[in-house]
Amino acid sequence: MLPSPPRLPVTLALAAILVTPAFSLDARASSLETIQTKIAQYLKRPGVRSADWGIEILDPTTNKVLLAVNPDKTFKPASVLKVVTTAAALEKLGPDFRFHTGVYTNGTMQPDGTLIGDIILVGRGDPSLMDTEGELLQQPALQELAEKLEALGIKRIQGNIVGDDSYFEYSSHGKGWTDQDLKSIYGAPINALSINNNVFWVHAHPTKYNQLVKVGVEPRTSYFRIRNLGVTGSARSKRTMYARLIPGTRTIVVSGILPSAQTYSQHINVEKPAEVTATIFKEELQRHGIVVKGNIQVEHNGDVSPEWRRKRKLLADHESLPLIRALEIINKRSQNLHAEMLLRTLGAEFKGEGSDEAGLQAVKEFLVEAGIDSDKIRLNDGCGLSRDNLVTPRSQTSLLLFLSTRPYFELFLNTLAVSGTDGTLRRRLTSQQVRGTIHAKTGSLNDVSSLSGYMMTKSGRNLVFSIFANNVHSSMGRVKRTIDAICALFVNLY
Numbered sequence: 001m002l003p004s005p006p007r008l009p010v011t012l013a014l015a016a017i018l019v020t021p022a023f024s025l026d027a028r029a030s031s032l033e034t035i036q037t038k039i040a041q042y043l044k045r046p047g048v049r050s051a052d053w054g055i056e057i058l059d060p061t062t063n064k065v066l067l068a069v070n071p072d073k074t075f076k077p078a079s080v081l082k083v084v085t086t087a088a089a090l091e092k093l094g095p096d097f098r099f100h101t102g103v104y105t106n107g108t109m110q111p112d113g114t115l116i117g118d119i120i121l122v123g124r125g126d127p128s129l130m131d132t133e134g135e136l137l138q139q140p141a142l143q144e145l146a147e148k149l150e151a152l153g154i155k156r157i158q159g160n161i162v163g164d165d166s167y168f169e170y171s172s173h174g175k176g177w178t179d180q181d182l183k184s185i186y187g188a189p190i191n192a193l194s195i196n197n198n199v200f201w202v203h204a205h206p207t208k209y210n211q212l213v214k215v216g217v218e219p220r221t222s223y224f225r226i227r228n229l230g231v232t233g234s235a236r237s238k239r240t241m242y243a244r245l246i247p248g249t250r251t252i253v254v255s256g257i258l259p260s261a262q263t264y265s266q267h268i269n270v271e272k273p274a275e276v277t278a279t280i281f282k283e284e285l286q287r288h289g290i291v292v293k294g295n296i297q298v299e300h301n302g303d304v305s306p307e308w309r310r311k312r313k314l315l316a317d318h319e320s321l322p323l324i325r326a327l328e329i330i331n332k333r334s335q336n337l338h339a340e341m342l343l344r345t346l347g348a349e350f351k352g353e354g355s356d357e358a359g360l361q362a363v364k365e366f367l368v369e370a371g372i373d374s375d376k377i378r379l380n381d382g383c384g385l386s387r388d389n390l391v392t393p394r395s396q397t398s399l400l401l402f403l404s405t406r407p408y409f410e411l412f413l414n415t416l417a418v419s420g421t422d423g424t425l426r427r428r429l430t431s432q433q434v435r436g437t438i439h440a441k442t443g444s445l446n447d448v449s450s451l452s453g454y455m456m457t458k459s460g461r462n463l464v465f466s467i468f469a470n471n472v473h474s475s476m477g478r479v480k481r482t483i484d485a486i487c488a489l490f491v492n493l494y
Contacts, residue, residue: 005015028459031493032066039067039486047474048482054468056393057490059461060401066463066494074376074390078443080267080450081384081391083136085325086415087403088366089342091348095411099320099345100128101175101193103145104312106159113155118252118294120162120312121145121281123193125354126320127329129277130219131134132194139319142277146284148316157285159278160294166309167192168344170300175356176313191273191342192354194278198273200224202243202252204264205234213241213258217268223279224268231253243268245483260423274298292360301354324411331441333417336383356381367395370402384443396452396466402452408479413439416453419487429484433458434491440465447472449479455487457468457494465490 070115107117346356417423420435
């Protein structure tokens with residue numbers, strides 16, 4: 001267990017700065033005092049001073065705190081919480097862990113290539129069965145599995161195609177998520193058998209004036225039925241186009257006016273991911289010349305006994321890329337669904353239950369094992385979307401400090417966004433002086449902005465930092481610029 005570093009030299013409050021005699025009056029101490037003075041001024045500026053601030057920045061080499069603002073107060077972390085989830089996964093699962101998606105049958109194969117029985121597609125939390133952005137796939141997983149069944153000589157399936165998502169409990173969202181979250185692309189439903197991040201896109205293109213628009217769905221599938229009421233307007237028409245999935249159905253309604261010089265795209269969150277995935281797998285089988293006589297069915301947790309599942313025969317298996325690749329997507333792109341699937345995977349693998357509660361229990365045990373003071377930490381989900389999550393700046397920097405001692409640290413570091421370079425920091429901290437010097441996780445909610453990670457200063461010092469701004473009721477942009485300015489000060493002057 002890593003001992004907690006001493007919290008000695010500096011505490012910064014909005015009203016004043018306290019500097020202890022822990023530093024000698026050398027050039028570095030002088031620079032630090034300049035930094036502290038400037039940051040105190042930053043935090044008093046209009047549009048910034050009304051927010052609640054929590055900051056801790058420390059130098060691991062000396063184990064000294066360089067800057068602290070409310071380090072033991074609790075804050076909503078937003079997506080910075082993904083650092084906690086991904087760190088727990090790295091420690092407990094390991095960077096080479098792989099997700100497995102299996103194709104099973106409860107039937108028998110006939111000499112003529114007919115399978116008498118069902119094909120069961122069993123999901124175990126792989127976030128990358130289909131990813132139209134192509135970041136996690138070498139070959140589409142469902143295509144690979146269809147090819148393996150074709151290679152086994154299967155020509156006809158007399159039974160059904162079953163989507164089995166029982167590896168996770170059957171609940172589609174995290175605790176504390178709002179109704180607006182559930183409608184947004186970042187609140188896609190959680191499922192052990194997920195497809196394309198459980199988001200589909202409706203694309204509309206104009207045709208002739210006053211005629212119906214042309215509508216398509218990506219990825220392509222017969223699962224959805226399109227009710228097209230959208231009309232092509234003139235070039236000067238106001239766009240009123242809108243697409244929605246009728247709850248409880250497969251019907252997407254497209255309505256409104258699309259100006260003749262525009263196109264329109266809108267996301268649709270999938271209501272029943274396992275059913276959609278099984279449908280797309282059936283379509284893939286048919287593209288490989290395998291005739292499917294049956295229908296689509298779904299099995300959720302508790303639908304089938306463990307004894308019955310053990311009687312199934314494995315026909316084919318898809319193995320994902322190593323876990324560390326999935327963590328790059330979670331931390332660099334701040335992918336909520338992948339983080340939630342990872343949380344439930346932790347629960348399934350270590351607590352025997354693919355639920356949020358079991359996953360959070362595994363995460364909390366990791367924090368205790370890592371020596372993190374978690375008395376004030378409250379965890380509600382794996383991605384940070386819940387407004388009920390709470391951490392302290394001190395607990396967060398302690399976690400980062402612990403990670404810096406682990407054998408997988410360099411792998412973890414590379415999962416974080418890099419200032420001015422990639423991920424959610426691609427357009428932040430872009431000046432030549434700070435570009436590439438900061439590896440960190442961003443966080444953002446309606447009234448929250450946060451940043452936590454590692455920075456390298458011009459003098460060669462590697463610092464650990466966590467900055468939280470809560471109750472932001474004015475300019476979120478100004479608060480983010482203040483966070484960036486704090487980091488830039490340390491990079492350039494310390």
